[in-house]
Amino acid sequence: MDFSAKTGSAATLRTDCAVVGVYANGRLSQAAREIDAVAGNLISGLVKRGDFTGKAGATLLLHGPSGIPAKRLLLTGLGEQGKLDLKGWRKAHGAAVSALLKTAAKNAFSFLSMEDVADGEPYLLARHAAEAAEETAYRFDELKSKIDATPARLGRMTLWFPDRKSQSAAARGFTHGKAVADGQSLARRLGNLPGNICTPTFLASEARRLAAGNAGLKVSVVEEAQMKKLGMNALLSVSQGSRQPPKLIVMEWRGGPKQKAPVALVGKGITFDTGGISLKPPPAMDEMKFDMCGAASVIGTMATVVALELPINVVALVPAAENMPDGLASRPGDIVTTMSGQTVEILNTDAEGRLILCDALTYARRFEPSTVIDVATLTGACVIALGHHLSGLMSSDDPLAQEILRAGVDAEDRAWRLPIGEEYDEGLKSNFADFANVAGREGGAITAACFLARFTRDLKWAHLDIAGTAWKSGRAKGATGRPVPLLAQFLMSRAGVA
Template identity: 55%
Template sequence: MEFSVKSGSPEKQRTACVVVGVYEPRRLTPSAQRIDDLTDGYISSLIRRGDLEGKVGQTLLLHNIDNTLCDRILLVGCGRERDLSFTQYRKIISQSVSTLNDTGSMEAVFYLTELPVKGCNSSQRIRHAIEAAQDSLYRFDQLKSKKDTTRRPLRKIVLTVPNRRDLTDGEQAVREGMAITQGIQLAKDLGNMPGNICTPGYLADRAVTLSKVYSNLSTEILEEAELEKMGMNAFLSVSKGSRQPAKMIVMNFLNGDPADAPICLVGKGVTFDSGGISLKPGAAMDEMKYDMCGAASVLGTINAIAELQLEINVMAVIPTTENMPDGMATKPGDIVTSLSGTTIEILNTDAEGRLILCDALSYCERFNPSVVIDVATLTGACVVALGKHAAGLFSNHSPLCHELINAGKSTGDRVWEMPLWDEYQEQLKSNFADLANIGGKEAGSVTAATFLSAFCKKYHWAHLDIAGVAWKSGNHKGATGRPVSLLTQYVIDQAGDS
């Protein structure tokens, strides 16, 4: 899809379609009103007749309207103006794009960016429009023998700004939106790929391929022999039951001052999680291919910031493995020594994400990072706590926590701060090792984060538990690409402050 920005009146647009909004109840947006005035009240007469109420997502496609230069006009319901939220705005854009894609309009000029969305400026509305449009058109059909094709698909969207002086900011918003959606699509594709294809080796290959696109992005792959020599026994305890060798992917994007400490992003990359010896129930186990969505989102974020060529240094550390049952697999009660020297009693092999992450987090110390942010589909408990709307956020540094919250508000990719108090450490005590890898039934997402915090004492750290937001189930099953938008915005903000 091609996106661009321009200013100008709707009636002067020579295009396949002009898209304008109608508020509920039956009230025209400024651009719709302008067309109505020039067509002697044609649109308002249709609305008075009851053809469109203005409810969110309603559409009405008009053809060959007098005194206009476009082939079609699409009226889109926008709900009540005072209630127009980010979520509603995304629905409005998505419905508009789907309608245009199904009706043969290969290009369109959108005046929906004039809508007064709560908390969004013009640039943010442009970015959100691009993300919503790309999301509505996304399909994962690489593995289908017969693909559904649209005969005349929508190929070009022009997003409008109020004045010519707004074009520069609008063009930057398009660049950011395109880069972020490119990263989101990569994360979705990786997440949706089945576990028999998306193995640790596959993720490593994709990282190497990505680094070949950008001259200031490099990738190193650490193999099991090297990981064992380094002492990453917690990480390797998870891979023991798999015939797919574990990998540690280390990516280095250097585009800032060489003296500046890097931001380090860590992504959990369990390409299939059976639970190991602590085997999961069979129902919906196919969705455990999504247990590498943390890794996918980190790769997507690296893609986005490399595409934008942000003037900043960012590292990505991705431990990736399968978690499978086998005669060699780790058993409940086994004790391993992590890279940090901390001994861990593995009481449940299905609490494996924290085992691979703890060694990756210790590994990050060698880079002297400014901050470390890990991203993981870590606990079902976080889904119980927050549902599918917000990721859980844990941090040992209040400024970092606030910056991530603000980035989430800006992008709509929201997070919610969870407690990380000393009292929770009691639940992780072991009679036989320094730590247990689970803390019982209570506060499962908190004790998981508390476990990770034991390995992050030498730097500022945040943990995003994305188990509830990384994918959707049911009829719309598929990876969401979250939190690529949040992470990229955070890096954009840091690059702007440096």
């Protein structure tokens, strides 16, 4: 979808569809009032009859409205006047796009950007408009034998901005938003692909495909034989029950000064998780194809970095493996020596994500990173703690934690900080190894982070548990692409471009 910024009158503009806002209790926006005045009180009449209340996210499409040149008129609910913030504005814009995609409109002009939005300067309005539009338009139907023969026609969205200065800022916002949305869509696609297609080898090929034609992006893959030489026995303990060979995918973007230490992103890539010998229950096990969404989000973020050519150095590491209950699979009670030299007693083979991450985190040290952020669908405990709205953030570095939280707020992809410390770490004690891979049920998301913290001492490190936010279940089942917006915002802020 293409995006542009222009000015004009809602009452006189020619477009396939004019999009205007209505507040709760029927209060008309400025653009709605302009149209109402020349269209015989069309909108106010609908409101008085109770046909449209302005409820946040509600829409009503009118065909061939009289008095204006627009072919269609889309009323969009904005909620209570004076309380419209970026989150609410983005919701309204997404609802408008959803309604437009059900029509034959090829273009639309939205006047929602005329409204007073808290912290809604032109750059942010445009960026969130692009992200919301692309997120709404996303479809995953590539594996269906029959798909809709009439794809959505909407190809251009224009937003109203009053002058050249605001239009220039909006153009920049559209560029950034489109790049973030494209990265998020890539992450969603990788997450939605089934485990028989999206294997560790497939993920490696997708990373290489992203690097093709992009001289600034270098991709290399650490294969199984090399992992053995490096002593990555924790990662190998997870993959040894599968016929799919593991991969450690390394993506390097050198957009900043050569001497500048990179940011390292590490994404959990369990392409399918049966739980291994500690087998998961059958209901909803199909959703364990989403256990590589940390990897997908890291690859998607790198796509955004490449598209924007960010002036920053970034290294993405994706440990990828399949967790299966083969005769060679790890057993509860097995002890492995990690790449760091520390030994781990595997009490639960379904706590495998931390095992592949710990060796990848150790490997990340060779890049001497300034910051390390790992991203993983790590624990069901995080879903219990935070539900499906916020990602869990754990870090012993307060400034880094605050930086990530701020990025989440700016990107409307929020995280919530959970504690981490010695009192939680005590639960990982083992009688037979340096420590175990699980503690008790209490504080499971936190003790998982404590496990990873043992491999990141003296590093500026943070852990994002996205088990509750990486995908949706039920009728809306599918990957969300989170936290690509958060990670992209973090890197854009570090690079000084947003």
